[in-house]
Structure formats: C-alpha cells, structure tokens
Amino acid sequence: MSFADDLISSDPELYKLATEHPFLKSLGEGCIPDAAVAKFLEQDRLFALGYGAFLGQTIARVPIVTQRSPPHSAEDEELLSLLGWAVSNGLREVKMFPATLQRLGLSFSPSAPADDACLAYIDYLRALPSLPVALTALYALEKIYLSAWSYAKSLSSSENKYAELLDNWTCAEFVKFVDVDLRREVERVGREAGAEERRRCKEVWRRVAQLELLFWEMALKA
Numbered sequence: 001m002s003f004a005d006d007l008i009s010s011d012p013e014l015y016k017l018a019t020e021h022p023f024l025k026s027l028g029e030g031c032i033p034d035a036a037v038a039k040f041l042e043q044d045r046l047f048a049l050g051y052g053a054f055l056g057q058t059i060a061r062v063p064i065v066t067q068r069s070p071p072h073s074a075e076d077e078e079l080l081s082l083l084g085w086a087v088s089n090g091l092r093e094v095k096m097f098p099a100t101l102q103r104l105g106l107s108f109s110p111s112a113p114a115d116d117a118c119l120a121y122i123d124y125l126r127a128l129p130s131l132p133v134a135l136t137a138l139y140a141l142e143k144i145y146l147s148a149w150s151y152a153k154s155l156s157s158s159e160n161k162y163a164e165l166l167d168n169w170t171c172a173e174f175v176k177f178v179d180v181d182l183r184r185e186v187e188r189v190g191r192e193a194g195a196e197e198r199r200r201c202k203e204v205w206r207r208v209a210q211l212e213l214l215f216w217e218m219a220l221k222a
Contacts, residue, residue: 003198004187010202015144021148023216027165041100048094050118059080061130121211135185137205140205141208143183149168
C-alpha cells in the first residue's frame, strides 16, 4: 500500500466524519442556513491567512533553501514550485471570500475575530516541527477538503446558489494539486522517513482530520 493510501485508511471513521459532515450535506442540498455559510467563509478567510504563514514556514524548511541539498535538486525545485502555487492560490481565496459573500447577499466583517476552532487549526499547523510532518499536514487538509467538497457537489443540483464554492474545491486544477502533486510529495515523505517519523505523520493526519471536523461544526452552529 502506498504511504498516501496508508494515511487515508488509517482512521476511516474519522475520515468519513470529516468529509461527509452535515454542513457539507446541507450545503450540497442547498438547504443550509445563510448564517452558517457566512460564518464558514468569514473564518475560512482568516484560516487562509494563517495557512499562508504555515506555507512560508514550510518553504523555509525545504533542503534546497536551507542549503542542505545540491543547488540543483530537481525534487526540491519541484516542491518549491508546488508550495509557491499553494501560496498564490491561498491569496486568491482570501480575495475571493468577501466577493462571494457579497454576491450571496451576505454580510462581511473584515474585523471579525478568528473563532477558537480556526485559531486552534492555525496554531497546530504553525507548531509542526519538521518538513515531513508539515507536508503530511498539507496533504491531509487539502485531501480532506477535496473529498469533502466532492461529497457536497455530488448532492447538488444545477440551481445550487453555492455552485461557486462547490466548483472552487473540485475543479481540475485543484484535483491535480491534491491527487497528483501533493500526493507525490507525501509519497516522497513515506519513502525517506523512518518508522518513528511515519508514525508521527499518521498522528498528524488524524489530528488534521479532527481539526477539519471541528471547523465544520463551528460553522454549522452559527
């Protein structure tokens, strides 16, 4: 079994809870309260800013940046390009959320504070101690997101007013980012890590799934 598949299958019950949450079901079916969507977008914007800081820390750990690999390491250059794309995409989403709220007729408060679930998630990512676990966390959060929004989209009709959100996290570019590019990097982690580090990576995978679950819960309770 590949390392990516080993991670995904390490806690199937938790993975299902995080990717088929009632928030996603009601959004896909178009019957979710507006307040829940507004809360999610408001908090996800704040999360995306923290995600940018996490990516910056991850970039700083790539061996070619720290001068601990050959200056022309093709694998490291590929990883840097991937992380750079993630930073750019995160910034695009930071700008997208207020515009999406406006199109949906929902209010946007740029001074709204981060909820505890959002802060806990960001703090956890930023405290990760090494490149292998950081890459595992990045794959985990994006793979769970892709699966979650794909589930929501599978329940959606063509008239769903949240189609922009459903399309954003299920488009071909995002699928490639997660299922090709990030998967390649996490497989590299699996090849190079020892048994103890692989165990830590599985712990990170499970914790990210728990934090995603708490994020959905936070939004749905709005």
